[in-house]
Amino acid sequence: MIDPRLLTENPDLLRERLGARSAGAAARLGELEATHLAWKQLKQELDDARHRQGERSQQMKVLRGEEQAALRQELKELSDSLKEKQKLLNELEEKREQLLLFIPNLPQTDVPVGDESCNRRVRAWGTPRSFDFPVAPHWELGARLGILDFERAQRMSGSRFSVLLGAGARLERALVEFMLELHRRAGYIEVSPPLLVKRDAMVGTGQLPNLEADAYKTAGEEPYYLIPTAEVVLVNYHREEILDAAQLPIRYAGATPCFRSEAGSYGRDVRGLIRQHQFTKVEMVQITTPAQSEAALEAITAQAEAILQALELPYQVILLATGDMGFSSARTYDLEVWIPSEDKYREISSCSNCLDFQARRARIRYRAGAEAKPELVHTLNGSGLAVGRTLLALLENGQQPDGSVILPAALRPFLGGAGRLTPAGLEPL
């Protein structure tokens, strides 16, 4: 949530920054401003009236007989009008809250303005390998190796599902372990969280109410939501808490399945592992003081890059333009890995600084010192990495003319020393 004080203190800045992101968000501002103003006015009125009520009702316990009856009558009327006003105020507050929840975060000022064509490449690492034989897409490699089964997955679960089998399942497990281990050594605390959360948690990190259509939820009166990313749980873990500045930055890493309905992406990336309803992702989250967050974003990004480098996968770092950023983010770097079969880079990690946007929604604060007032923390998240896409990238980038796949040295300790994937399974090099 944006700081509602901006509505009265700096509406021009608000309008300009929201406009940089999308026309729609800026358009909703008018109604929000009007509601906020009406709320403020009524709040003042109600406060004053209540003050009077408090003073007058002190008299009730000293007055007797006629006098008391008269005062009771007077106070009864005051009380009734207060209830009216309170009801109205609640409605205004509710409306303001609803409007605020749909306002996305303000992009930082040095983020390029525009749609995705304005994304800026910050740096690149590694050189895409040149193949002297026709490259196969990962689904063909996977089928030949007997580690990837889309057909049966679709029969039991439908499109956008897959089964990893044998060495494929083991490779996924090794990747998770390899990534978590790297993060653990960098000071991230490993977390194994719930995968089902209450609605409030989804609102807290900004997935809702905006992206309702993309979320899976359980049936029943109070449904659970299936997390679309571990970010939801790693951030909401501290919801409604006041943290100690000495604890910060807090670093968490967790590997979880992620569930996305992918509404609105019909026909895109229908083949292969790129876009699935369920996929495994290792996620990093940092909770920091405002002063720490800028450096923390660079650190999270570097941490995700370290994985790609260790896996010897060529990638580029993209600073997303205002129109391409997620709802809660003020600044996002995407990491894109080289995909030989598509002859281009594809997103494999997204690292965002949400500043105090999520902290305000989830009410996560910290205290700078024993005497200091609580202040909102900053939250950051980054994939490190999307495991399915990593597996896909390893298969394609490591493929050999005979259909086998050479795996990077860094991963071998997690595979019992094996470095080559063949139809027979994992083998030493």
Next chain:
RNA sequence: GGAGGAGUGGCCGAGCGGUCGAAGGCGGCGGUCUUGAAAACCGUUGUGCGAAAGCACCGGGGGUUCGAAUCCCUUCUCCUCCGCCA
């Protein structure tokens, strides 16, 4: 799923329907004393909105009342017992 019990400030814990934002204790902070520390003593110490006056907040929501932490309804969470279960 069934039967009971409990939810009050950072923590523990009191609280008759009327200056209760809430006694007391612990913890924190400041001070006195001390070479220093401990102990003791004194003071101070919640959050939100507001420029301020002030208002709101005793798990959440609703009600009764001139007035609710205190009464009623409802809901959530936790604990105990039974049942079921990986």
